[in-house]
Amino acid sequence: MPVTRSSAAGVCWILLTGCVFAAHSVTFEVKDGNSTCIKADLNASFSITYTTTNGTSAVRFALPSSAVVGESSSCGEEELQVSFGAGHSLTLLFSKDEGLYRVSNISLQYNLSDSSTFPQSSSTGLVTVMTNVTEIWARLNSTYRCVSSSSIRLSSEANLTFSDVHLEAYMRGADFSSDESVCSADQTVTTSAPTQSPRTTAAPSPVPPPAPERGNYTLTDRNGTACLLALMGLQLNITHRSRALNQTVTEIVNLQPNRTAASGSCGVTVATLVLTEDLTNLTFTFTLNSTTQKYFLSSVSVSALWPDMTERFVERNASLNLLQCSVGRSYMCSSEQTLSIVSSFSINTFRLQLQPFNVTAGRFSAVEECRVDQENMLIPIIVGVALAGLVLIVLIAYLIGRKRTHAGYQTI
Structure with missing residues (x-):
């Protein structure tokens, strides 16, 4: 498959010794015949820690202008592979559903045998690291734009940083779409300062709407199987x-x-569910602990711009431990419960059932109930046992009293 690449000049490969390096956008294009399916302007840098003969060392380098579109790039699989240096490559894998496309997987392959990049490395050969957790998504037939810098953790040793990114997949033409999907970090709304004095009246108490309708959100893998x-x-x-x-x-x-x-990705230990409404974007990240064999909600991010907001509301908490459940089971909580994300944002859930890992035949596995449901079931049991005990006590007292009454008479 023919592929083309153009680039902006400029690159610097250096060790982390306090020096400063400049990175520049590099443009890549994946084509099928004369049709372009993926186009990307990427400004990327990498930070990698590796083992040396004297301990450990850290290297940081930018995506060079000499990078080219790799042979694995494909319009059929919507894959962009960027090859550079002595055996290094960066791969972006795309997927689409429900009117959105996203980067569903990012992988980096680096060559420790490249002594110019990894001097005194005690190991040799290729190392591959990857992640399914990305927040790069856009509407179909629109260009993803993110000027802000964002870091992506590929492993405990490798990090990737993007900035000033423009990309589009599943393209209709050869040029970027004029319609843009802007990342949440860039979506800041500036408003002029109010000229009137702030009101001193207390804010009205929020009137809760009726219980929300229950949504059915399902993600599938590349084979179309529910995951x-x-x-x-x-x-x-x-x-x-x-x-x-x-x-x-x-x-x-x-x-x-x-x-x-609904969109997202399913991984072995990390799964992401992205819910996008007109004015709201919610991202739930679930993590599987292979040691305890339990999964939990580890991160929630929100981006909202409701009509009465003076600016876009953006918050994230990546250190959560909520909705914990054993692997191979589905988490259920019929009762209303509140998930506290940050001080200014919480989520009320109603009639919740979810399973982000080990889905079989597209159906929920055996249920593991939340503590609230267990307590709600326990209360009537306790009351029933107490009432039964009370009835038993009254019956015993009655029988004892009747026996004593008969003992007071003598036979003639």
């Missing part, structure tokens, strides 16, 4: 600055399943 299942009603609680009231308010909004698109 993540989620049934849940979601209610978002966000504290923000009100444009109308010129004060901080808490707004409660239901996520509407009929207007929400």
Whole structure:
């Protein structure tokens, strides 16, 4: 398959010795005949720690202008492979569903035998690291744009940093679409300072809407097999600055399943579910602990720009440990529960059932109930046992009293 590449000049490969290096965007294009399917302007740098004869060392280098589109690049699989240096390569794998496309996998292959990049390395040969956790997504027939710098952890030894990125997959033409999907880091809304004095009245208490409709969100792998299942009603609680009231308010909004698109990725130890509504984007990351054989909700990020907000609301918490469940089972919580993400953002869940790993035949596995449901079931059991005990005590007291009454009479 013919592929082409153009680039902007400039590259610097250096050790982390306090020096500064400049990275420049490099343009890549994957073609099938005369048709372009992937185009990307990438400004990327890499930070890698490796073992040397004297201990460990760290190297940082930028994607060079000499990088070329690799042989594995494909329009059929929507894959962009960038080859550079002595055996190094960066690969972006794309997927699409429900009107969105995303980078579903990023892998980096680096060659420790390249002594100019990894001097005094005690190991040789190729090392491959990868991740399924990315937040690079866009609407179909639009260009993904992210000027802000963002770091992606590929392993404990390797990190990748993107900045000033423009890319598009599943393209209709040879040029970037004029319609852009801007990353959340770039979506800042500037407003002029209010001329009126802030109101001193207390913010009105939020009126909760009715319980949200239960959405059915399913992710499939590249073979079309279901790999993540989620049934849940979601209610978002966000504290923000009100444009109308010129004060901080808490707004409660239901996520509407009929207007929400689900996307994401399924990995061996990490799975991501992205829910996108008109004005809201939610990302749930689930992590599997192979030692304890339990999975849990490890990260939640939100980006929202509701009509009454003075600026886009963006928050993330990547140190959560919620919705814990044993692998091979599905987590269920019929009761309403609140997931506290950050002080200004929480999620109320209703009739929740999910399974992000080990899905078999497209169906939920055996249920592991949440603590709230267990306690709700335990209360009527305790009350029933208490009532049964009370009845038993009354019956015993009655029998003892009757026996004593008969003992008071003498036979003639």
